[in-house]
Structure formats: structure tokens, C-alpha cells
Amino acid sequence: MKRHPALVELSREHHQSLRLARDCLRTAQAGDPEACRRLAHSVAADYPDTWAVHFATEEQTIFPLAHRLDAETQALVEQLIAEHRRMDHLAERLAEEGDCQTLSEFGALLRDHTRTEERLLFPRLQKSSLL
Secondary structure, eight states: OOOOHHHHHHHHHHHHHHHHHHHHHHHHHHTOHHHHHHHHHHHHHHTTTTHHHHHHHHHHTHHHHHTTSOHHHHHHHHHHHHHHHHHHHHHHHHHHTOOHHHHHHHHHHHHHHHHHIIIIIHHHHHHSSOO
8 A cells, every 4th residue: 555645754764664673583592682772772873863853753743643543542542652751761772681582572572562553553544624
């Protein structure tokens, strides 16, 4: 499905988030503590200006629209907001600890979260008349 113009930039950023998630998971799976620490600290350093901004944009623009849809979509939005807060927490842990386990946890959540938005939330928004 072609993305509505209001969702195009977020979808582009989602492509970047999926690449980051893949890198986090691969690095964590390799199990090299130093490689995990380097990537974890890089993710943590980029987080405020990249992913926190992305999440805030979603929460201020498309989530309020989606929240006006059916109860199932409202529950989905609440889940996505909770996942944003969980990633905020994990980013803090990445900055402090930089371990492979936290990197893996962050990567898996980012991957699953992004897929949920792309596969469930965005199609619902596009089918609505709210965009």
C-alpha cells in the first residue's frame, strides 16, 4: 500500500529503525562485549536527537488521530506509547551499561514496534478519513 503523504517521512525513518534494530540484534548475538558497548553508546548518543524526536512526532501527530478510531486501535496506540517509554528506559541503560543483553532487548523491541506501526497502525490510519 502506498503511504499517505502524512506518513511518508515516518515510514522512511522506520526503514532506518529496522536497520538499527537488525544491527543491534546481530551485534548482541555475536556476543563481543566491546562491540556491544560501542554500538550501545552510539545508539544512546543518537537517541535524544533521532528516536526520541521520532517518538514525540508520532505521539503529537498521528497517535491522537488514531486514538479517535475504534477501541482496538485505541488499545494499540496505548501499547505503542508504552513501548516508546520502554525504549526511553532501554536507551538510558544502553548509555550506562552498554551490555549485549540490553542491546538485544532494545533491538528486538525496536524491530517489533516498528513492524506494528507499519503493518497495523499506518494501514488503519490510511483507511480512515482522518489523514
